Amino acid sequence: MENPNCQQVINLLELYINGKLSPILANAIEFHLNICPKCRKKYFELKTEINNVKDKPKIHSNRVERQIEHYIQNLSAYIDNELDDKDNIKIRKLSIVNTQARQKLEDILYFRQMLQNSFDKTKNNLKKDYSEEIIHRILNSGRKRINSEYVSLVISTLFLIFWSIEILYLYN
Amino acid sequence: MTGQKFQYKKMKFEELILLAQNDDMKALEELIKQEQRNVFAAFSYLTQNKQDISDLTQEALLRIARNIKTLKNPKNFKGWANQIITHLYYDEIRKISRKPNTISIDSETEESNEFTIKNLLPDKRCKPQEKCISLEIEEIIKNEINNLPEPFKIVIVLRELQGMSYDEIANATKSSIGTVKSRISRARLKLQENLKNYI
Numbered sequence A: 001m002e003n004p005n006c007q008q009v010i011n012l013l014e015l016y017i018n019g020k021l022s023p024i025l026a027n028a029i030e031f032h033l034n035i036c037p038k039c040r041k042k043y044f045e046l047k048t049e050i051n052n053v054k055d056k057p058k059i060h061s062n063r064v065e066r067q068i069e070h071y072i073q074n075l076s077a078y079i080d081n082e083l084d085d086k087d088n089i090k091i092r093k094l095s096i097v098n099t100q101a102r103q104k105l106e107d108i109l110y111f112r113q114m115l116q117n118s119f120d121k122t123k124n125n126l127k128k129d130y131s132e133e134i135i136h137r138i139l140n141s142g143r144k145r146i147n148s149e150y151v152s153l154v155i156s157t158l159f160l161i162f163w164s165i166e167i168l169y170l171y172n
Numbered sequence B: 001m002t003g004q005k006f007q008y009k010k011m012k013f014e015e016l017i018l019l020a021q022n023d024d025m026k027a028l029e030e031l032i033k034q035e036q037r038n039v040f041a042a043f044s045y046l047t048q049n050k051q052d053i054s055d056l057t058q059e060a061l062l063r064i065a066r067n068i069k070t071l072k073n074p075k076n077f078k079g080w081a082n083q084i085i086t087h088l089y090y091d092e093i094r095k096i097s098r099k100p101n102t103i104s105i106d107s108e109t110e111e112s113n114e115f116t117i118k119n120l121l122p123d124k125r126c127k128p129q130e131k132c133i134s135l136e137i138e139e140i141i142k143n144e145i146n147n148l149p150e151p152f153k154i155v156i157v158l159r160e161l162q163g164m165s166y167d168e169i170a171n172a173t174k175s176s177i178g179t180v181k182s183r184i185s186r187a188r189l190k191l192q193e194n195l196k197n198y199i
């Protein structure tokens, strides 16, 4: 296809815009677009259309993706009331407008509730009562401490007495 | 005697603390009675061996009772008690890492993961607000938390089970609030993922 006609060019325009033609064919199309105003007009129309369809959702989905990522990172702190006002509002907003985000919020709240229930159940599994023993040990160790303080007082007093006797003896 | 006991039972927790701080042993006993379930439950999610849970619970309660006078503001009791729990837990990890011949955690896990789907099914019908969690689910949640890698386990227990603030957790674990925030978030995602077939 050395010199494509207008119809052929128009048929190949989409592939040309998407960069999917072989270099030789792409060159031929480019040459034709330079000399044919009718096809050039079609080319710009199609290009704008393709860009609108393609780029818009891409930018949009990128933005949403980033929002969701930020959301996931902060959701945990959000339910703990540990975010600053700015992030707090962002998370709350996205929970309202985005169904995926709202689902994540519902999931994490449900999950937290389950852990709480599990913990409450574990609390009630305690069969032993430690309180009496603890008090007993505290009272006992208190007595022991008093005893040991008393013993060390007696020892140091005796030591002091012996020491004074020794000093007296030496000086006499 | 019984009348007096009844009185202590009816007191606010903060009142018990204040009395206990002034050498009222009956108040201290009631305080321990009320706090022991919480301490026991916390250690149940931090360690798997039943004897260790009991020993750690007793030691923590003893430290709480013994040091109650050092608690400056009764309102901070929860954070203060959890600091004692956290320190004891860290000591325990250090002990275990020095003991090479402790029972492998993996073997215990495999055993306790052998729950049949039949046992779990009735709970799927439960609504989240109803506290109708089965013993099996409780065991599974306990195991999953127990099997979290270390920096994540303690933060999830302190946050989800003890309701401590990020600031208090940062204090108890000697890390920054940012670290605490990201650890809690990651621990939750991991737990959610591991538990998604059960809850």
Ligand SMILES: [Zn+2]
Residues within 6 Å of the ligand: A005, A006, A007, A009, A032, A036, A038, A039
């Ligand atoms: Zn043309």
